[in-house]
Each structure stands twice: as structure tokens, then as C-alpha cells.
Amino acid sequence: MTKFPRQVLIIQYHHGQDPGFARLTPFLGQSAVASLLMSCLLDLLGQVLRLSGVNVVVVASQGASVGLRAVLPAGVTVLPVPGTVPAAGIAAFAIGALREHGYVRLVTVRADALAVPAIDIGTACGALATADVIVGPTPAGASYLTGVTATAIDAMGATLWLDAARVLAGAHERGLVGRRVAARPILAEITTYDQLAGLADLAGLGHRVSSWVEEQTRPG
Numbered sequence: 001m002t003k004f005p006r007q008v009l010i011i012q013y014h015h016g017q018d019p020g021f022a023r024l025t026p027f028l029g030q031s032a033v034a035s036l037l038m039s040c041l042l043d044l045l046g047q048v049l050r051l052s053g054v055n056v057v058v059v060a061s062q063g064a065s066v067g068l069r070a071v072l073p074a075g076v077t078v079l080p081v082p083g084t085v086p087a088a089g090i091a092a093f094a095i096g097a098l099r100e101h102g103y104v105r106l107v108t109v110r111a112d113a114l115a116v117p118a119i120d121i122g123t124a125c126g127a128l129a130t131a132d133v134i135v136g137p138t139p140a141g142a143s144y145l146t147g148v149t150a151t152a153i154d155a156m157g158a159t160l161w162l163d164a165a166r167v168l169a170g171a172h173e174r175g176l177v178g179r180r181v182a183a184r185p186i187l188a189e190i191t192t193y194d195q196l197a198g199l200a201d202l203a204g205l206g207h208r209v210s211s212w213v214e215e216q217t218r219p220g
Contacts, residue, residue, distance in 0.1 A: 007125055008103040010079075010094045011050055013041055013111040014087050014183055014188075015070065021112075023191045026215070036212055038071075040187060041111040043206025045073060048109075050118040054125060055103075059094040060113070075082045090163060091146065095153060104150045105143040107134070112187035113144040115204035120181045121145070132176035137164035144186050193217075 014037070024033050027097070039060070049055055057077045060068055065080040072078065085093045093110045098106060105128040109121065113136075119193030124134045124147045132152040143164045152160065152171065157172040164180065171178035190196055197217040200206060205213075 006103050007053065007105045008055045008057055008098050008100065008101075009051075009121065009125070009129075010091070010106060011041065011044060011048070011054070011056070011106040011111050012039070012090050012094070012108060013064060013088065015056050021188060022198070024187070026055050027193050028196075032216065036209070036216075037112055037187065039206070039208035039212045040114065042071075043208045044109065044111060044113060044116060045076065046206065047116060047118040049073060049075070050122055051122050051125065057094070057098065059090055066202075088161070092158070095148065097158075099150065099153065103145070105129075106149075106153075107145065109136075109148040110144045110186055110188075112188065114185045114199065114209065115202050115206070116144070116184050117204055119183070127179050130141045130177065131179045133160070133167060133171040133178040134181060135164040135167050135178070136181045138186050138189055139183060140189045141165060142186070142189070143167065143179060144184050 008176040019035055057079050058068060058072060058082055059079045062083060068078050073143045079094060079097065081090055081093055094108065095106050099107050107124050108162055120136065123137065124145055127134050128147050128149055132149050134147030138144050145159060147162060155174045155176060160167060168178040168180065173181045196213065199213045
């Protein structure tokens with residue numbers, strides 16, 4: 001299996017902090033949304049842990065961090081985020097904190113990303129050997145995955161956290177190499193019950209999320 005030196009994979013576990021989840025709550029309830037997000041996280045980890053030589057860190061609020069440590073697989077580190085950091089700033093906070101530990105290639109993935117196979121994540125990790133920025137777009141144009149090198153962090157700053165197209169454009173303007181991996185949906189962009197039920201037909205959907213959708217949307 002391919003190994004990625006000084007590589008860290010950061011999973012952003014928003015746990016309801018993302019305003020997008022508020023659109024799911026009215027027809028699901030808070031506990032069901034939390035259960036769905038946990039299913040997404042565990043399905044994603046099931047793919048991530050197939051990779052070799054990548055340290056995995058789940059970034060979450062201080063409150064959520066306590067419960068996560070009890071359920072996450074061995075070898076996964078939890079990094080608590082101070083309460084002063086907004087959801088939109090979680091990725092930047094994690095990148096800054098982990099860069100101080102000597103990581104030179106950093107890939108962030110949203111915990112609510114759906115049907116993300118190990119090969120996509122591995123491709124993003126491996127591509128940072130020759131590229132400065134990697135983005136994984138969502139259908140709406142946001143990013144579920146962002147990979148960066150130390151060079152890109154210094155050159156682009158907050159520009160790294162714009163939508164996928166503008167990140168790639170910003171990289172090009174600065175003479176950096178930008179690439180993209182396949183587009184994948186995220187829960188935060190689901191706005192209706194019908195869209196949620198439609199996940200049952202999504203190719204590659206993890207078994208935990210698939211079971212959750214089947215149970216929650218079953219007639220009767």
C-alpha cells in the first residue's frame with residue numbers, strides 16, 4: 001500500500017455547528033440528525049483507515065470530543081476545537097494546529113461527505129507530492145475535501161476556504177498547481193426529505209448511512 005510521509009488527514013466533525021444541518025432538523029429532529037452525522041463519520045473512517053501511512057485526526061467541538069473518544073476506532077486522534085472557533089473556521093484551525101506538529105501535507109474532509117471511497121482520499125494524498133492544492137467539490141460547488149501543502153498555506157491563506165472553483169482559480173493566480181478529485185455530496189446541502197430519501201440510490205453509500213436512510217424513510 002502507498003505510504004504518505006508527514007501526511008495527516010483531518011476529518012471535520014461539525015456535530016450540528018454547520019448551519020446547513022438546521023435544514024434537516026425540522027423533519028428529522030436533533031437526535032436523528034446527530035445519529036446520521038455519526039453514521040457518516042464512521043462510514044468515512046471505514047474508508048480512510050484502509051490507507052497506510054496517514055495519520056487520522058478528527059476535529060470536533062470540545063463538547064463532542066469527549067463522546068467521540070469512546071466510539072472512534074483505535075489509532076484515530078481527536079483534536080478539540082475551542083468554542084470561539086466558528087464552524088467555518090474549523091478547517092483553518094486544524095490546519096494551523098497540525099502544521100505546528102511538522103506536517104507538510106494536510107488533507108481535510110468533511111465528516112458529512114457521502115459515498116467517498118478510499119481511492120479518492122488516497123488520490124488526494126498522493127497528488128500532494130506534485131500539486132499544491134487539491135479540492136473535492138460538492139454538487140453545489142462547495143468543497144468536501146481540501147488538500148494543501150505548506151507552500152499553499154503560506155501563499156493562499158483564507159482563500160483556501162472559498163468554494164472549490166475559486167480555490168483552484170486562486171492557486172492558478174499564485175502560480176501554484178491545483179487539482180481536483182471527484183465531486184461528492186454532503187449532508188449539509190440536503191434541504192428536503194425527498195432528497196434525504198433519495199440517498200438510498202446513491203452509488204457507494206456507506207452501509208451505516210444506507211441502513212439509517214432505509215430505517216428513517218421506510219413507509220409507515
